[in-house]
Amino acid sequence: MSVLAVSNLSKRYRRGGKPFAAVDDVSFEIGLAETLALAGPSGSGKSTIARLVLRLIEPDAGRIEFEGADFLSLSGGALRARRARLQMVFQDPLAAFNPRATVARVLDDPLRIHGIASRAERPRRIAALLERVGLDAGLAGRAIHEISGGQRQRVAIARAIATRPSLIVLDEAVSALDVSVRGQILELLLDLQRQERIAYLFISHDLGVIRAVAHRVVILDAGRIVESGDARTVIASPQSAIGKALVAATPKLVRTSQDAA
Amino acid sequence: MRQLRRFFRTPETVAGAAILVLLVAMALAAPLLFPRDPQAIAGPALLPPFQDWSLPLGTDRLGRDVLAELFHGARTSLAVGLAAAAAALLIGAAVGTLAGFAGGVIDEVLMRVTDAFQTVPSFLLALAFVSIVGPSLGVVVAAIALGAWTGPARVARAEVLSICERDYVAGARVIGMHPLEIAFREVLPNALPPVLALSSVIVAAAILTEAALSFLGLGDPNRVTWGDMIAEGRAVLRTAPYLSIFPGIALVLTVLGVYLAGEGVVESTAVRRSLS
Numbered sequence: 001m002s003v004l005a006v007s008n009l010s011k012r013y014r015r016g017g018k019p020f021a022a023v024d025d026v027s028f029e030i031g032l033a034e035t036l037a038l039a040g041p042s043g044s045g046k047s048t049i050a051r052l053v054l055r056l057i058e059p060d061a062g063r064i065e066f067e068g069a070d071f072l073s074l075s076g077g078a079l080r081a082r083r084a085r086l087q088m089v090f091q092d093p094l095a096a097f098n099p100r101a102t103v104a105r106v107l108d109d110p111l112r113i114h115g116i117a118s119r120a121e122r123p124r125r126i127a128a129l130l131e132r133v134g135l136d137a138g139l140a141g142r143a144i145h146e147i148s149g150g151q152r153q154r155v156a157i158a159r160a161i162a163t164r165p166s167l168i169v170l171d172e173a174v175s176a177l178d179v180s181v182r183g184q185i186l187e188l189l190l191d192l193q194r195q196e197r198i199a200y201l202f203i204s205h206d207l208g209v210i211r212a213v214a215h216r217v218v219i220l221d222a223g224r225i226v227e228s229g230d231a232r233t234v235i236a237s238p239q240s241a242i243g244k245a246l247v248a249a250t251p252k253l254v255r256t257s258q259d260a261a
Numbered sequence: 262m263r264q265l266r267r268f269f270r271t272p273e274t275v276a277g278a279a280i281l282v283l284l285v286a287m288a289l290a291a292p293l294l295f296p297r298d299p300q301a302i303a304g305p306a307l308l309p310p311f312q313d314w315s316l317p318l319g320t321d322r323l324g325r326d327v328l329a330e331l332f333h334g335a336r337t338s339l340a341v342g343l344a345a346a347a348a349a350l351l352i353g354a355a356v357g358t359l360a361g362f363a364g365g366v367i368d369e370v371l372m373r374v375t376d377a378f379q380t381v382p383s384f385l386l387a388l389a390f391v392s393i394v395g396p397s398l399g400v401v402v403a404a405i406a407l408g409a410w411t412g413p414a415r416v417a418r419a420e421v422l423s424i425c426e427r428d429y430v431a432g433a434r435v436i437g438m439h440p441l442e443i444a445f446r447e448v449l450p451n452a453l454p455p456v457l458a459l460s461s462v463i464v465a466a467a468i469l470t471e472a473a474l475s476f477l478g479l480g481d482p483n484r485v486t487w488g489d490m491i492a493e494g495r496a497v498l499r500t501a502p503y504l505s506i507f508p509g510i511a512l513v514l515t516v517l518g519v520y521l522a523g524e525g526v527v528e529s530t531a532v533r534r535s536l537s
Contacts, residue, residue, distance in 0.1 A: 056431050083437035095428040098447050110436040159436065 001068065002029040003167050003199045004053065009062030011048055011223075022048045023059070024223040030167065033193055035200040037210040037231060039246060040220035046203045048223075050171045053201065054088055055079060067166060084114045084163035091172035093152035097144045103130070103155055104140040110162040129158040133188060150181035154188065161192060169201045174209060186213055207250045211235050219243045268529040277521025280514055287335040295329035299485045303329070310503050321493055321504050331511055333485040338468050338515060341402055345467035346460050348406035353413025354449060354456050360414070361421030361452075362444040372418070375411050383408025387470055391479045398481045401474060405467045412463070413456045420452035461523015465516045472512055487512050 011023040023045045030036045038046045051057045053064060055071070064071040066086060074082055090096035097106055107126045111117045117125045127137035133154040139147060147155070153173065160168050170189070174182045190213060192198055204210050210217055214231040219242055226240040238244045269275055297303070303316060303326040310319040310327070318327040360371040378386070387404035394400045424430065425448065433443045474480050475488025487508035494504030 051431075054431075054435055056434060080437035080439065083435060086435075088432070088435045090428045090432065092428065096432050098429050098433075098451070100450060109433075109438065113437050113439075159432075163436070 002031050002065075003034075003067060004030045004201070005063075005065040006049075006053065007063045007065075009049070009052060009064065010060050011045075011052060011057065012060050021223045023052065026062075026220075026223070026225055028218050028225070028228070030199045030201060032166075033197040033199055034216070035193065035202050035214045037202045037204060037214035037217040038220060039204060039207060039210055039217055040242065041205065041246070043222075044220040044242075045223040046205075046220060047171055049220075050088070050169045050201065050203055054083075054086065054169060081114070084110070085165050086167050086169070087160035087163065087165040088169040088171065089153070089156045089160050089173040092176050093149060093156050094145070096156055097152070099145060101144050102140070103142050103144065103147065106144065106155060106159055107140070107162060110159060114163050116163060125162075129162055130155075132161070132192075133158040134184075150177055150185065153177060153181075153185055157185075157188065157192070161196065161198070164196070165198060167199045167201065169203070171203045172205070173202075175204065175206065182209070189213065205246070207235050207246055219246065268525050271525065271528070273521045274525025274528070277518045277523075277525060280518025281522050284335055284339060284515055284518065287332050288339045291329075291332040291336050295326070295332055297329070299329040299333040300325060307497065307501050309501070310507075318507055319501075319503065321490070321501075322497060327490075327504065327507060330485045330490055331487075331507060334487040334490060334508060334511070335515075337398075337481070337484050337486045338471060338512070341398065341405065341471040342464045342468040342519070344402045345405035345409065345471070346463040348402060349409035349463055349467075350413050350456060350460060352406065353410040353415075354417045354453065356410070357414040357417025357419075357456075358421050358444050358449045358452065361418040362425060362440070362448060368418075371414075375414050378408070379411045381408075384470060384473065387474060388477070388479065391474060396474075396479050396481055398484060401471055401479075401481060404474070405470050408470075409463050409467065413459055416459060417449075417452055417456050420455055421448055424448050424451055458523075458527045461520055461526070464523070465519045468512070468516055468519070 006029070007027045009023055009026045010021060012019050012021050014020070026045070026049060028036060038049060040046050048057070052059050055074075059072070066082070071082070104123070104126055107129055108122055111122050111125055112119075123140070126140055130137045130139055135151060135154050135158070139151065139155075144152065144155070156173075174185050177185060186209065189200065193200065200213070202210065202214055211231055216229065217231040217234050218225055219227040219234065219238070219240060221240070221242040227234060227238065227243045234243065235247060238247050269278070302324040304313065304320050304324050306320060306322055306324040308316055308320040308324075311317065312319065316326050316328070318331065321327060321330070356371055356375065360368045386408045387401075390404040390407060391400055394404075430443060430447060433447050438447070471480065472486065472488030472491070475486040476492045478492065480486045480489055490508040491505045491512075494501065494508075498505060
């Protein structure tokens with residue numbers, strides 16, 4: 001059974017008076033505890049798809065089925081309640097939080113909104129969430145701008161798992177982090193997936209990262225799917241011109257393929 | 262601390278702050294230094310200033326103590342100025358936030374109402390409002406706020422529109438936060454600084470408008486106001502010009518002080534912003 005099924009999704013914008021398709025007839029599925037990567041150059045529609053799936057923007061056409069039910073027909077309170085199961089982690093962990101917030105408030109919000117824990121119980125739940133993502137529980141009282149970028153992204157992940165979702169959209173979630181921190185965050189994500197059975201929609205332009213975490217990959221260009229399949233297979237021998245260009249742009253991968261030859 | 266030092270770096274802001282401190286001290290000290298009713302007769306009528314040291318600034322046509330009136334007038338000016346500005350900022354910020362955040366029809370309606378208020382000269386609006394409802398301190402505050410909330414509303418809306426594009430608003434939606442909570446807890450506090458920057462201009466304008474209303478006899482009759490004093494002195498402008506000059510000077514200094522201090526606050530925070 002698939003967690004998310006997207007079919008014939010389209011979103012058009014007007015640019016300079018001319019309509020142009022940001023997302024054009026895109027279909028894909030994500031299974032339970034599976035990681036599907038969306039790859040493609042800038043402007044290929046990756047982030048637009050993420051925002052469509054999360055209902056941050058509305059599509060012009062297509063269907064989104066989440067956990068077997070029509071996700072696009074929901075509105076108001078029903079939609080807000082359903083959001084507990086479908087979370088997101090943003091690229092820039094500083095921009096993703098209210099600049100006035102503290103770590104505790106950021107984690108308190110989802111618990112309060114979805115009635116997951118009583119007011120008295122929440123501080124304990126917040127401490128548990130922080131420990132779950134490898135942070136010290138004492139961090140709760142700190143302001144968001146006081147902690148490091150890597151810690152911030154861990155807090156973002158803690159917030160995303162607070163409501164026990166079945167799917168997390170990771171929009172370039174490790175791209176803004178430096179290399180050593182990136183590896184630790186990817187480890188954390190894999191560990192959470194194994195233990196909590198969470199599916200990921202993993203958006204990245206970095207095929208090296210995608211190969212490390214994704215089961216399957218979809219390559220996009222100008223809003224259309226140009227190639228899809230098993231992540232390792234596609235990255236090892238891309239068929240589309242964009243796929244080849246992306247592999248060529250990833251230095252480490254070029255070297256490995258030369259080593260193999 | 263750094264911000265305080267930056268604030269006191271320019272002589273204008275120091276002067277502005279000094280005037281404001283003096284004004285607040287006057288307002289607070291008025292009932293202590295002049296416990297008697299400032300509108301009661303204190304001596305012979307039209308006593309010139311600097312003659313009798315128990316009445317240093319002399320008396321007006323009815324024999325009231327000009328210095329006592331000046332001190333009590335500071336209370337009125339300050340109270341009306343601050344209350345009207347607070348009301349205007351509150352209404353403006355709420356309307357602007359709702360308009361910017363909701364968009365669509367709500368935005369259109371709220372902004373057309375704002376346009377309507379902006380096309381009517383704010384002083385005429387205040388004049389009409391006080392004439393109809395009747396003069397009292399609360400009505401004067403409401404009348405002034407009625408003409409002053411449009412500026413903050415426009416600034417708040419513009420700021421909210423830019424903040425709504427940021428990731429943390431999307432993040433709040435993703436965790437299922439109610440739109441009203443997003444608007445007033447996530448967006449509004451971050452949209453406030455540029456709106457508050459307007460406050461000095463609004464306070465200064467409110468003090469002037471209150472004085473003008475009192476001058477035209479539409480102030481609260483139970484309170485001493487500087488506008489009243491100037492109007493009173495007008496009848497004897499040739500023989501006792503000091504009756505209009507003293508409250509006039511007080512008014513000019515107050516507006517100048519509020520404006521300079523306000524500018525100083527904006528400058529010091531603006532520098533901080535561009536540095537970070």
